Amino acid sequence: MNSAPNRGTMIQVSHVAKRYPGGYEALRDVTFAVNAGEMIFITGHSGAGKSTLLKLITAIEKPTSGSVIINGQNVSAMKPGMIPYFRRNFGLIFQDHKLLFDRSVFDNVSLPLAITGFPRGEIAKRTRAALDKVGLLGREKARPITLSGGEQQRLCIARAIVNRPAILLADEPTGNLDTAYAEEIIGMFKSFNQVGVTVVIATHDEDMIGRLNPRILHLDHGRIAS
Amino acid sequence: MNWLLVHLDTLLESLARLARQPVASALNVIVIGIALSLPAGFYLGLSNLQMFSRQLSSDPQLSIFMTLDASTAEVTAVEQRLKSNSDISRVEFISRDQALVRLKRSASLSDVLASLGHNPLPDAFVITARDNDPATLASLHDQARKWSKVEHVQLDAEWARRLDAALNVGRMLVMLLAVLLAVALVAITFNTIRLQILTRRDEIEVSKLIGATNPFIRRPFLYFGTLQGLCGGFAAWIIVAVAVLVLNIRLADLSGLYGILFRLEWPDLGYTLVLLIFSALLGWLGAWLSVSRHLWQIDPR
Numbered sequence: 001m002n003s004a005p006n007r008g009t010m011i012q013v014s015h016v017a018k019r020y021p022g023g024y025e026a027l028r029d030v031t032f033a034v035n036a037g038e039m040i041f042i043t044g045h046s047g048a049g050k051s052t053l054l055k056l057i058t059a060i061e062k063p064t065s066g067s068v069i070i071n072g073q074n075v076s077a078m079k080p081g082m083i084p085y086f087r088r089n090f091g092l093i094f095q096d097h098k099l100l101f102d103r104s105v106f107d108n109v110s111l112p113l114a115i116t117g118f119p120r121g122e123i124a125k126r127t128r129a130a131l132d133k134v135g136l137l138g139r140e141k142a143r144p145i146t147l148s149g150g151e152q153q154r155l156c157i158a159r160a161i162v163n164r165p166a167i168l169l170a171d172e173p174t175g176n177l178d179t180a181y182a183e184e185i186i187g188m189f190k191s192f193n194q195v196g197v198t199v200v201i202a203t204h205d206e207d208m209i210g211r212l213n214p215r216i217l218h219l220d221h222g223r224i225a226s
Numbered sequence: 227m228n229w230l231l232v233h234l235d236t237l238l239e240s241l242a243r244l245a246r247q248p249v250a251s252a253l254n255v256i257v258i259g260i261a262l263s264l265p266a267g268f269y270l271g272l273s274n275l276q277m278f279s280r281q282l283s284s285d286p287q288l289s290i291f292m293t294l295d296a297s298t299a300e301v302t303a304v305e306q307r308l309k310s311n312s313d314i315s316r317v318e319f320i321s322r323d324q325a326l327v328r329l330k331r332s333a334s335l336s337d338v339l340a341s342l343g344h345n346p347l348p349d350a351f352v353i354t355a356r357d358n359d360p361a362t363l364a365s366l367h368d369q370a371r372k373w374s375k376v377e378h379v380q381l382d383a384e385w386a387r388r389l390d391a392a393l394n395v396g397r398m399l400v401m402l403l404a405v406l407l408a409v410a411l412v413a414i415t416f417n418t419i420r421l422q423i424l425t426r427r428d429e430i431e432v433s434k435l436i437g438a439t440n441p442f443i444r445r446p447f448l449y450f451g452t453l454q455g456l457c458g459g460f461a462a463w464i465i466v467a468v469a470v471l472v473l474n475i476r477l478a479d480l481s482g483l484y485g486i487l488f489r490l491e492w493p494d495l496g497y498t499l500v501l502l503i504f505s506a507l508l509g510w511l512g513a514w515l516s517v518s519r520h521l522w523q524i525d526p527r
Contacts, residue, residue, distance in 0.1 A: 060435070084438055084442075085437065088437035092435060111436065115433060115437055117232060159436075
């Protein structure tokens with residue numbers, strides 16, 4: 001199933017369990033690996049543990065047991081002060097977008113660069129390049145609220161790729177979009193993957209995977225089912 | 227040089243944020259300014275009074291009055307003792323006749339004196355001590371009082387010393403006031419920053435998710451608090467300066483009536499710098515406390 005060349009392991013999840021206070025078990029004994037430059041889909045119905053898995057990978061939450069190793073770094077053993085620098089490895093696309101509606105399109109996309117501390121000229125150059133890739137170059141002064149749902153999703157993607165991350169993580173990226181838009185978005189992910197970015201997409205919508213024939217990790221009640 | 231640009235950007239952004247809510251910012255700055263102007267103004271008034279009292283009590287003088295029946299020999303004996311005392315730098319003898327002549331120059335009293343028929347004034351010495359140390363003056367005072375035919379010894383600087391002691395009490399009150407209002411300033415800033423953090427919750431959460439360090443998130447709030455404090459300090463300076471200006475007009479009338487020159491000095495450079503630095507520091511402290519208290523509560527979910 002894996003067609004990408006093996007260039008080392010980017011994500012290694014070993015025997016991970018996640019139990020929330022109250023006893024709810026979101027993940028049980030999950031083990032898998034994603035190679036650098038691979039594109040993988042994590043599927044399953046809502047509540048299967050997809051979002052929890054993404055949170056563990058990005059150190060938003062810690063596993064109850066087991067280990068998560070990203071690009072050689074053990075996430076569970078990481079000091080809190082290292083986490084911000086660790087997160088810069090990722091481009092994150094959130095289910096609820098998490099756009100800042102009091103800032104312009106340009107400022108939304110340039111935020112990761114400002115956080116990393118790029119000089120101003122470099123920020124402008126990279127931001128425009130990212131906006132160009134998602135087809136929003138003409139809208140940089142607009143407010144996100146004036147964009148359509150599909151455009152907001154593309155804005156999200158621009159913000160995720162502007163830092164040229166090693167790993168792109170998307171949580172339900174085609175959630176509320178019609179088929180044409182969804183295909184366009186998936187096509188973008190494919191093109192980022194082709195230039196070497198590791199792509200992980202969590203979705204409940206298995207139709208959208210369609211003709212891609214990628215590697216699929218199916219979660220069912222917190223376990224890997226495939 | 228990049229970090230310098232980052233800080234400059236944050237500074238400009240904080241200024242823009244202050245300007246974006248002109249009414250709220252102005253109210254905060256005015257409240258801080260008034261709170262600071264109270265201790266700052268009292269302090270300035272006190273140091274003016276102190277300078278004034280130092281001027282007046284600059285000569286450490288004692289007046290020694292002889293009894294009316296003291297003979298010339300007895301007066302000379304006292305004079306010899308005074309002149310041989312190493313604590314005394316100058317001795318001036320004012321005979322009762324000289325004193326009478328001086329008093330007669332004052333028109334309103336000459337009639338009274340004429341009606342008396344005899345000279346009611348004693349022989350007197352005005353002595354100047356070598357230094358301004360209150361202990362030296364007090365011991366001279368005690369010694370001279372015991373000498374024979376000495377009626378009364380008066381410490382001329384006594385009232386100035388009392389004023390000085392009163393000023394010390396005043397200074398303590400200013401300190402207490404300053405501490406209380408400094409706490410108020412920190413509280414005002416704490417609350418302003420708390421509201422800002424609440425309204426910028428989304429921004430903070432997203433920033434944390436995409437790799438912002440805590441110093442990066444804190445920085446704009448710290449700048450805002452410091453800037454607001456600094457503006458408040460500036461407002462306090464203006465309030466104090468206007469008060470000095472207005473009071474000096476009335477003080478000129480008042481001190482003219484007493485025949486003395488007393489006017490409030492303007493806040494000098496040192497005073498201004500201390501006021502501004504202090505207010506900026508308190509603003510920073512309030513912001514820091516607020517950010518430390520509230521930032522960890524916003525953790526990405």
